[in-house]
Amino acid sequence: xxxxxxxxxxxxxxxxxxxxxxxxxxxxxxxxxxxxxxxxxxxxxxxxxxxxxxxxxxxxxxxxxxx
Amino acid sequence: xxxxxxxxxxxxxxxxxxxxxxxxxxxxxxxxxxxxxxxxxxxxxxxxxxxxxxxxxxxxxxxxxxxxxxxxxxxxxxxxxxxxxxxxxxxxxxxxxxxxxxxxxxxxxxxxxxxxxxxxxxxxxxxxxxxxxxxxxxxxxxxxxxxxxxxxxxxxxxxxxxxxxxxxxxxxxxxxxxxxxxxxxxxxxxxxxxxxxxxxxxxxxxxxxxxxxxxxxxxxxxxxxxxxxxxxxxxxxxxxxxxxxx
Numbered sequence: 001x002x003x004x005x006x007x008x009x010x011x012x013x014x015x016x017x018x019x020x021x022x023x024x025x026x027x028x029x030x031x032x033x034x035x036x037x038x039x040x041x042x043x044x045x046x047x048x049x050x051x052x053x054x055x056x057x058x059x060x061x062x063x064x065x066x067x
Numbered sequence: 068x069x070x071x072x073x074x075x076x077x078x079x080x081x082x083x084x085x086x087x088x089x090x091x092x093x094x095x096x097x098x099x100x101x102x103x104x105x106x107x108x109x110x111x112x113x114x115x116x117x118x119x120x121x122x123x124x125x126x127x128x129x130x131x132x133x134x135x136x137x138x139x140x141x142x143x144x145x146x147x148x149x150x151x152x153x154x155x156x157x158x159x160x161x162x163x164x165x166x167x168x169x170x171x172x173x174x175x176x177x178x179x180x181x182x183x184x185x186x187x188x189x190x191x192x193x194x195x196x197x198x199x200x201x202x203x204x205x206x207x208x209x210x211x212x213x214x215x216x217x218x219x220x221x222x223x224x225x226x227x228x229x230x231x232x233x234x235x236x237x238x239x240x241x242x243x244x245x246x247x248x249x250x251x252x253x254x255x256x257x258x259x260x261x262x263x264x265x266x267x268x269x270x271x272x273x274x275x276x277x278x279x280x281x282x283x284x285x286x287x288x289x290x291x292x293x294x295x296x297x298x299x300x301x302x303x304x305x306x307x308x309x310x311x312x313x
Contacts, residue, residue, distance in 0.1 A: 002111040002268065012110060015120035021185055022109065022123045025178040029127045032174045033283060036167055040290035047297045051310030054301075 077154035079296040080305050086289045093289070097282035104275030112269050121185040126273060128178040130280035131171050135203060136238050138168040138284060142210065143235045146228030156292075158224040159299060161231065162214055163291030167284065169207035176200060187251050195248035199241045206234040220299070 006012040013019050108126035115122035142164035149157035179197070180190045191197065210227045217223030245254045256265035263270060300306045 002107070004110055005113060006110065015123070018120040018123075018185055021121050021181050025124045025127045025181050026105075026109075028177050028181075029131070029174060032170050036170055036283075036287040037290065039166075040163075040287070040294050043294045044290070044297065047294060047301075048310050048313055051297070051301060051307060055307055055311055 077152070077156050079156050079159065079300050080303075082156055083293055083296050083309075086293060090286070090289065093282060093286045097279055097286055100275055100282060101279035104272050104279050108269070108272035108276060112272055113266075118186055121182060124178055124182040125269075126276045128175060128182060129273065130277045131178065132175040132200070133277055134280045134284045135168055135171040135175050135200075136241060137281075138164055138171060139203065139206070139231075139235065139238050141284075141288070142168060142207075143228075143231040146224075146231040149224060150228045155299070156296075158228070159292050159295040160288065161210075161224070161228060163288055163295055165207050165210040165214070165227075167287045167291065169204060169211065171284075172200065172204040172207060176204065183251075192251050194251045195244040196241060196252040199237060199244055202237055203234075203241060206230070206237060209234075 004012075006015075013023070015022055105126055109123050112123075114120055142161050145157040145161040145164065148154065149161060176197075179200075183192065184190050209230055213227045213230060214223050217226060245252050257263045257270065257273070265273070297306055297310075
């Protein structure tokens with residue numbers, strides 16, 4: 001079982017001066033990878049909404065025609 | 068029939084309905100593997116003797132680079148299948164692969180540049196691998212741009228597939244660039260044909276991160292493709308029914 005390689009949480013965050021590089025890389029990864037999941041989900045949601053709207057419109061047109 | 072699966076694979080509806088059930092498992096799998104791999108790599112692996120703690124960026128950078136390259140093959144092969152068999156779904160996959168690949172290439176370049184500063188003393192160097200990685204980004208952006216400027220969808224798909232196929236030349240060049248023009252970027256530490264020069268204590272968490280990125284890539288590709296299906300199949304009755312039910 002590998003053990004924790006830092007003496008304290010503070011030491012883990014600072015990483016003997018390299019913390020800023022490591023943690024900024026982690027942050028950029030979270031932002032970019034997160035965006036690649038959220039973006040298609042938003043597009044998907046918008047498309048469903050649009051399809052519903054279009055269906056409602058065609059239904060309105062057909063009911064008008066029948067009068 | 069032996070070819071039935073292949074035709075079913077080309078059906079957007081089949082893909083959409085099948086992947087609905089896969090999504091929760093994929094999300095759970097990706098998250099758990101990534102969290103374990105990343106925490107193991109960041110906190111439980113020994114420090115690199117030469118680079119100190121900054122080497123830990125490898126757990127973000129290297130898997131992103133692997134998927135930026137593998138994703139290019141996904142895009143090009145999907146384009147080729149679309150061209151050869153004139154199927155709808157592969158072109159949707161090809162279009163979906165472009166933004167994911169571009170984002171992963173940006174992630175690779177950004178984390179590489181952050182890693183470069185404490186290691187090479189510079190954020191950017193016109194190193195062979197850096198240059199070809201930049202070309203990869205332009206190829207992905209080219210596909211995205213071509214999709215939006217073409218007036219007809221059919222023409223855009225074909226043009227993108229051709230561009231993607233021509234660009235595949237770049238992928239093996241990136242892979243071998245560290246051996247052919249060795250300047251600043253370190254050579255590969257994980258090798259398939261000979262023994263790896265990375266220590267096993269660092270290898271296993273890195274392997275987990277690569278697996279997590281592969282799962283992530285699959286997830287993102289499915290999500291983008293599902294959106295593309297709803298967009299392109301908007302006139303079909305099953306999409307309209309699906310929209311009304313959701």
